[in-house]
Amino acid sequence: xxxxxxxxxxxxxxxxxxxxxxxxxxxxxxxxxxxxxxxxxxxxxxxxxxxxxxxxxxxxxxxxxxxxxxxxxxxxxxxxxxxxxxxxxxxxxxxxxxxxxxxxxxxxxxxxxxxxxxxxxxxxxxxxxxxxxxxxxxxxxxxxxxxxxxxxxxxxxxxxxxxxxxxxxxxxxxxxxxxxxxxxxxxxxxxxxxxxxxxxxxxxxxxxxxxxxxxxxxxxxxxxxxxxxxxxxxxxxxxxxxxxxxxxxxxxxxxxxxxxxxxxxxxxxxxxxxxxxxxx
Numbered sequence: 001x002x003x004x005x006x007x008x009x010x011x012x013x014x015x016x017x018x019x020x021x022x023x024x025x026x027x028x029x030x031x032x033x034x035x036x037x038x039x040x041x042x043x044x045x046x047x048x049x050x051x052x053x054x055x056x057x058x059x060x061x062x063x064x065x066x067x068x069x070x071x072x073x074x075x076x077x078x079x080x081x082x083x084x085x086x087x088x089x090x091x092x093x094x095x096x097x098x099x100x101x102x103x104x105x106x107x108x109x110x111x112x113x114x115x116x117x118x119x120x121x122x123x124x125x126x127x128x129x130x131x132x133x134x135x136x137x138x139x140x141x142x143x144x145x146x147x148x149x150x151x152x153x154x155x156x157x158x159x160x161x162x163x164x165x166x167x168x169x170x171x172x173x174x175x176x177x178x179x180x181x182x183x184x185x186x187x188x189x190x191x192x193x194x195x196x197x198x199x200x201x202x203x204x205x206x207x208x209x210x211x212x213x214x215x216x217x218x219x220x221x222x223x224x225x226x227x228x229x230x231x232x233x234x235x236x237x238x239x240x241x242x243x244x245x246x247x248x249x250x251x252x253x254x255x256x257x258x259x260x261x262x263x264x265x266x267x268x269x270x271x272x273x274x275x276x277x278x279x280x
Contacts, residue, residue: 001031001032001033001034001051001054001055001056002022002023002026002031002032002033002034002055002056002057002058003033003034003036003051003055003056003057003058003080004019004022004023004033004034004035004036004057004058004060005036005038005057005058005059005060005069006018006019006035006036006037006038006060006061007038007039007060007061007065007068008037008038008039009039010060010061010062010064010065010087010089011061011062011087011089012147014087015060015061015087016035018060018085018087019035019060020035022058022060022085023035038065038068038069044072044073044076045076048073048076048077048078048079048080049079051079051080052079052080053079053080053081055079055080055081056080056081056083057080057081057082057083058083058084058085058103059082059083059084059085059106060084060085060087061084061085061087062086062087062089062090062091062093062094063089063090063091063092063093063126063127063264063265064089064090064264064265064266066084066093066106066110066126066264067124067125067126067263067264067265067266070110070113070124070126071123071124074124078107081105081107082105082106082107082110083103083104083105083106084103084104084106085102085103086102086104089196089265090194090195090196090197090265091196092126092127092191092193092194092195092196092197092264092265093106093109093126093127093191093264095193095197096127096191096192096193096205096206097109097206109206110126112278112279113125113126113190113279114188114190114211114276114277114278114279115276115277115278115279116129116263116274116275116276117274117275117276117277118261118268118271118273118274118275119268119271123263124279125190125263125264125276126190126191126264127189127190127191127193127194127264128187128188128189128190128191128194128200128201128262128263128264129187129188129261129262129263129264129274129276130185130186130187130188130214130253130261130262130274131167131169131186131187131253131255131259131260131261131262131271131274132164132166132167132183132184132185132186132187132216132259132260133160133161133164133184133185133224134185134187134194134195134262135259135260135261135262135267135268135269135271136160136163136164136260137153137156137157137160137195137262138260138262138265138266138267139260139262139267139269140156140159140160141153141156142265142266142267144156153195153196157228161221161224161225161228164184166181166182166183166184166217166218166219167182167183167255167256167257167259168180168181168182168183168255168256169183169186169253169254169255170253170254170255171186171213171215171246171251171252171253172250172251172252172253172254173213173246173247173248173250173251174248174249174250174251180215180217181217181218182217182218182219183215183216183217184216184217184219184224185200185214185215185216186213186214186215186216186253187200187213187214188211188212188213188214188251188253188276189201189204189211189212189213189214190204190206190211191204191205191206192204192205192234194264194265195231195265196265197232198231198232199231199232199233199234200214200231200236201214201245202234202237203245209249209278210247210248210249210278211247211248211249211251211276211277211278212245212246212247213245213246213247213248213251214243214244214245215243215244215245215246216236216242216243216244217242217244218241218242219239219242223242227239227242227243249277249278250275250276250277250278251275251276251277252273252274252275253273253274253275254272254273255271255272255273256272257272258270258271258272259271259272261274
């Protein structure tokens with residue numbers, strides 16, 4: 001059986017149409033199928049236990065939807081096949097898999113995801129988590145009354161550039177501790193992309209057994225406008241005086257002031273400390 005899962009709050013509510021399209025295709029090909037609203041699933045473990053290895057679940061959505069799902073199923077044995085249909089706003093998770101197909105087997109990629117520890121909570125994350133300008137941009141985009149699109153993203157990015165004040169941070173990577181001042185970004189990446197296609201960690205592949213911390217610091221405000229667009233192609237690495245990359249298994253970042261944190265495009269405030277580590 002195909003179980004088509006959709007989030008009615010994602011993609012401006014358009015995902016139900018995609019679900020209906022996939023359902024009709026399955027029926028036409030004489031495969032049993034049903035559509036399930038993710039928000040109507042009460043007991044997640046009981047729901048999953050109702051299916052076996054022969055069943056296929058198709059999740060329609062983007063990074064935000066998948067982030068919520070992987071955290072809901074954390075610690076539960078998943079018997080069915082898990083596929084994803086790209087239909088979100090950012091889609092950095094699917095972008096990092098580099099598949100040209102709309103429907104992709106994601107089960108191997110959601111095993112042993114890294115853990116973010118912040119404000120007394122532990123959550124899995126898919127792509128990246130960090131504090132700084134990216135956190136403020138996420139906050140402004142997510143709280144904007146306008147639609148989530150590239151135009152709105154760039155408008156809020158510009159707004160964030162103008163108001164953000166670089167901070168001092170204490171960084172701990174696998175026990176090596178140091179301080180950085182005038183920090184714009186300090187983000188731990190599990191894959192190359194974040195922010196809807198920005199290649200923040202160009203060499204970080206999902207299969208590599210480490211996290212990559214990207215620190216952008218001491219950049220004059222006028223120059224950050226030039227560096228920011230280069231991140232989409234991963235060219236920001238040429239600005240070696242301002243951009244640093246660190247590999248590690250366990251990363252901890254502390255700030256003296258309240259900061260905005262983002263993980264997979266969702267924001268949190270206030271944050272003064274966060275940890276990320278590989279889930280073994």
